[in-house]
Amino acid sequence: MQPSIIDLQIMWNRLIAVVGEQAQVLIRTAFSPIVRECEDISAGVFDLQGRMLAQAVTGTPGHINSMAESVKHFLRHFPVEGMQEGDAYITNDPWMGTGHLNDFVITTPAFHKGKLVGLFCCTSHLMDIGGLGNGPEASDVFMEGLYIPMLKLIDRGVVNETLMAMIRANTRLPVDTEGDTYSLAACNDVGVRALSAMMDEFGIDTLEPLAEHIIARSREAVLAEIGKLPKGSWSYSMTTDGYDHPLTMQATLTVSDTGIHVDYTGTSGAVRRGINVPLAYTTAYTVFGLGCLVAADIPNNAGSLAPLTVSAPVGSVLNAQKPAPVSSRHVLGQMLPDMVFGCLRQAIPERVPAEGTACIWNITVRGEWAEKVGPNHGYALAITTNGGTGGRPGQDGMSATAFPSGVHGTPVEIAEIQSPLMFWRKEFRPGSGGDGESRGGLGQIMEIVNTDDAPFELLAAFDRIQYPPRGQMGGGDGAPGYVGLGDGTVLRGKGLQVIPPGERLVVLTPGGAGLGDPAARDAAKRSADAANGLLAD
Structure with missing residues (x-):
């Protein structure tokens, strides 16, 4: 029987509670103070298409909104047909994860009564993964630390000890780094169990109707808010210190009936030090800035993010290509909400x-x-x-x-x-x-x-x-x-x-x-x- 609208709304709220529990487990079991004390994390649940259905309120936009895309990369490398109970996958690829090597991203398939029903994903900042360290000194990404491609961390409950040995051997903090890796895997496992309990409680064996409800309602709500804005294009620029010379960021924001697009044409090119930004991180903080002004009361998920799009010239400092150094990508990336605000101040000054x-x-x-x-x-x-x-x-x-x-x-x-x-x-x-x-x-x-x-x-x-x-x-x-x-x-x-x-x-x-x-x-x-x-x- 198809769930009622009331049932779907209750389950939606329950799903947010599930990922909240997932996030708290990560925070409370982490070894690194930047996770345990500062909550530099993200956690979320996804459907089998890789669409984010709910995110924990705790977490940083750079992690959450880039993680929202990273699950699709996991699915390209590990199709759902081959997933087994007890599996978990890992990467810290800056272009398929959350923007730099110090963030480990782990994705875990969620099974209910033997059937794959969804995916849990989480990320946190690890303080040291070797190399030159978490600063902007490197001249390419390979100098910045251990680079983990898309790999299976756990195979049907058995930890990949070879990979864990590699992780321990490539950090100045082997205890912390190993502990943080296990805390990421553990929080996903808690999410899987909580989701299964929720599905038992509501008597459902699939998330598909709930997923479609969440995505459609969220997208409609954001489009309704965009519909209240004046239509047009506005531009804004900012000069930043850069590394050894100033850099310019240039944005043009366009509001239309179908959404908001931000284009960074005119932005300075990538540089030789690690303040470059992968496009996923550029997108993450740009859409967060848009969300603050346009959709602050709407839950953040694949539906609410869909009408908000971003582009930047390939090879620019906001769309740096591998192997550019990106360790300190936050320096420029976190200024992008101010870029969005600068554009929208010309359209809705009373809110910016x-x-x-x-x-x-x-x-x-x-x-x-x-x-x-x-x-x-x-x-x-x-x-x-x-x-x-x-x-x-x-x-x-x-x-x-x-x-x-x-x-x-x-x-x-x-x-x-x-x-x-x-x-x-x-x-x-x-x-x-x-x-x-x-x-x-x-x-x-x-x-x-x-x-x-x-x-x-x-x-x-x-x-x-x-x-x-x-x-x-x-x-x-x-x-x-x-x-x-x-x-x-x-x-x-x-x-x-x-x-x-x-x-x-x-x-x-x-x-x-x-x-x-x-x-x-x-x-x-x-x-x-x-x-x-x-x-x-």
Whole structure:
């Protein structure tokens, strides 16, 4: 019997709960702090055509929306006809996964009463997979670490021990990396069991009617929202710091009756260092930006994503081709929602914020640790931080907030447990938010020192230093970022640099830009800014 509309809606909500459980298992069993504490993951359930039906609310857009396409690549390599219960497949291919080698993607077939009914997929960031490390230094992808093609990780319940041995041998953190791989596989297994229990409860033996309902309703809802927008094309450009020279990103956004298309023709070409972006990651953050303004209340799945399309010239920095280095693809990729906002500000200014820091300011560090001995070779850590977001219509920007990535900031206590580093200072950066009717959010001030009498390495991948967030509609720019030493030495925003023993690393993250004429700012808000210490001395 065909399920009723009410039944389908209940099952849809239940499916979202299933992937939520899947994500929580991944977070709670992970070894790496960037997963366990910061939730740099994605998790979702797919039908047998590789269409994403539901995603966990927890997760980053770069992972989720690129994972949404990665399952189709798995199906090309491993057709459903050959899948068995207990199988699991893995890759970290940047062009078929989520954009760089540090993300492992695992897909697991879901069986119910002996019949294949769907697929679970998940991804998380692994802190070290060998090579030059998670920084932009490499000149091709092969220098960036272990490259895993589409492989079978588990065959009918039997782990591929040869592959696991290769993974352990190619990382500075074999314990963490192996543990994170198993946590990815385990969370999919939990999803499979939860899905089977759901199907028993509702008395169904296939997901096809539910899948068609989810896809059709979501697509219709997004198209209805697009139908309320003015039709036309708008362009926007942004200059970024680049690696050793500035780069230009150019976007043209077109709203039509059939959807929204963003084209990046005019964007700079790919570069020789690892800030290039595979198209899947470009697409992921572009459609997320569109979703924020157009479809914020509509569940994210294959149906809601279908009317949102993206193109970029082959060989551009936003459509880099293998073997381009892509380890720090987030630096440019996470600025793409601001590109989308810049286009749509011309069409719906009442809904669009000013530019923010956008690219997450991960303080990626590595070194030896005299007090720690064991199978791991020293420490490698990404201390996740961010600057301010742009002022919003009717509201100020958010301070020290990781938009659009959505990851949590690494707690100081966790960073100090996982490494010999100590934070001497971590506080808001007064005056860093751009002035405006809506003020930009504040960045942060951080000072970090090694408690061991030894140097440590900074794998810098920062932006918005030369070109800070720009104010909009009369608002002021956000403060630029800064990286240096306590003695006043200025460090480069990108590239491997050694912090000498006893010297403090000083990091100032950018502030968000202001929105609207500062003269229109409410006097009570100005008084509150001063009282709360948000303004520069």
